[in-house]
Amino acid sequence: MVVKVYGPAYASPKRVLVCLVEKEVEFETVHVNLLAGENQNPDFLKLQPFGSLPVIQDGDYTLFESRAILRYFAEKYKYQGTDLLGKTIEDQGLVNQWLEVEAQNYHPPLNNLVLHLMFSPNFGIVRDEKVIKESEEKLAKVLDIYEDRLSKSKYLAGDFFSLADLSHLPFTSYLVGPVGKAYMIKDRKHVSAWWDDISSRPSWLKTLEICKKYNPLA
Numbered sequence: 122m123v124v125k126v127y128g129p130a131y132a133s134p135k136r137v138l139v140c141l142v143e144k145e146v147e148f149e150t151v152h153v154n155l156l157a158g159e160n161q162n163p164d165f166l167k168l169q170p171f172g173s174l175p176v177i178q179d180g181d182y183t184l185f186e187s188r189a190i191l192r193y194f195a196e197k198y199k200y201q202g203t204d205l206l207g208k209t210i211e212d213q214g215l216v217n218q219w220l221e222v223e224a225q226n227y228h229p230p231l232n233n234l235v236l237h238l239m240f241s242p243n244f245g246i247v248r249d250e251k252v253i254k255e256s257e258e259k260l261a262k263v264l265d266i267y268e269d270r271l272s273k274s275k276y277l278a279g280d281f282f283s284l285a286d287l288s289h290l291p292f293t294s295y296l297v298g299p300v301g302k303a304y305m306i307k308d309r310k311h312v313s314a315w316w317d318d319i320s321s322r323p324s325w326l327k328t329l330e331i332c333k334k335y336n337p338l339a
């Protein structure tokens with residue numbers, strides 16, 4: 122039975138899709154329309170009680186939270202496709218460290234920019250200039266730290282592509298695209314080279330191709 126991934130229209134599920142492509146795992150997607158409130162249907166809430174995407178079903182095993190799903194597949198298919206975990210225990214520690222940085226430091230201000238600049242006024246979000254300004258400032262500080270880190274190693278956890286880099290793909294793609302703040306990446310030499318590298322990986326291009334028929338704003 123192939124893996125099912127719920128929610129291909131949206132950014133967090135794309136984190137899972139690009140991981141599955143890197144790991145050469147077969148999957149199918151199940152569209153859940155957030156604007157139509159399908160994530161609040163009782164059947165969906167049985168899979169994900171918080172009503173968020175993504176959710177995966179691997180046989181009769183169900184899992185939600187995109188980064189937990191990344192770790193699950195990267196570990197389950199450790200010896201298949203791209204190694205995304207790091208080979209030594211020290212490398213694995215660094216992968217987890219930067220994956221946490223993505224989740225705790227990078228994602229929150231970026232998510233605010235996405236919600237206020239891309240999704241407002243959908244989902245009842247009212248554009249708030251103060252939130253936009255403060256979020257951009259916070260994200261800029263995080264990116265300065267990335268610039269320093271990426272001046273010392275090609276990827277975040279070292280000289281190998283890992284879950285830590287992969288996890289940045291969907292929301293950074295919004296930042297340089299519909300959010301209209303590509304300069305935040307392009308103005309930082311090492312961040313810019315890193316972004317050009319990871320966003321041109323065949324796995325990401327394939328993910329975008331698979332998902333292009335879905336519009337997250339429709």
Ligand SMILES: N[C@@H](CCC(=O)N[C@@H](CS)C(=O)NCC(=O)O)C(=O)O
Nearest residue numbers: 131132133172173174175186187188
């Ligand atoms: N921490 C969750 C966040 C997921 C999330 O925010 N998903 C968005 C789509 S990108 C969503 O489902 N939003 C609607 C909602 O949470 O009600 C994860 O990484 O899986």
